[in-house]
Amino acid sequence: MDTFDEFLGKAKNLVDIAGKKTGEAVELARLKMNRIQINSDIQKTYEKLGAFVYKFHKSGETNDELIDICVGEIDGLLAQLDVISNKINDIKSSVKCPQCGTLNDQGAIYCAKCGAKMSVETVAEPEYADAPSEEPTSEEPFTPEE
Ligand SMILES: [Zn+2]
Structure with a gap:
């Protein structure tokens, strides 16, 4: 103990x-x-x-x-x-619970009072936002063998 x-x-x-x-x-x-x-x-x-x-x-x-x-x-x-x-x-800069309005510490995932999920605005950097979506196909065209 x-x-x-x-x-x-x-x-x-x-x-x-x-x-x-x-x-x-x-x-x-x-x-x-x-x-x-x-x-x-x-x-x-x-x-x-x-x-x-x-x-x-x-x-x-x-x-x-x-x-x-x-x-x-x-x-x-x-x-x-x-x-x-x-x-x-x-x-x-406490974060207010969207359910009950209780102030929770910044970074809290769940409300300390009611347990509701906190809506945390994460400023995520869009890493591949400008990257081309189509990747060049590296696959060889299928050629059936005789
Ligand atoms: Zn709450």
């Missing part, structure tokens, strides 16, 4: 290394890090907002201005998150 897990681990590492070589993968990793950072900022702002609400509720004060600032910050961060998510999707 260990050897199989080890094999899977090695295979995954190889895939990771191969992926990191491309500029797109680097950009994708950068965007994902960015997304994590923004998510963390959103969490912090929610906490701050919660702390203000708690404090004001306890003391009986109201400070809508401060709450509005927090809400504005969160809205700004959510907008940034949207932009980053869109960029990530663009890079992944």
Whole structure:
């Protein structure tokens, strides 16, 4: 069992290394890090907002201005998150399943959700498009022997 897990681990590492070589993968990793950072900022702002609400509720004060600032910050961060998510999707350039509309990785042969065959547009070079179709007949004319 260990050897199989080890094999899977090695295979995954190889895939990771191969992926990191491309500029797109680097950009994708950068965007994902960015997304994590923004998510963390959103969490912090929610906490701050919660702390203000708690404090004001306890003391009986109201400070809508401060709450509005927090809400504005969160809205700004959510907008940034949207932009980053869109960029990530663009890079992944996922392929939509013709059956169920699920986004599958580029190069997927079957949909991960419904199993339908993906209509992959392969840009195949027509190798013999201009070659003459009639081949010269190398056959000797049949001459019946007597
Ligand atoms: Zn599908």
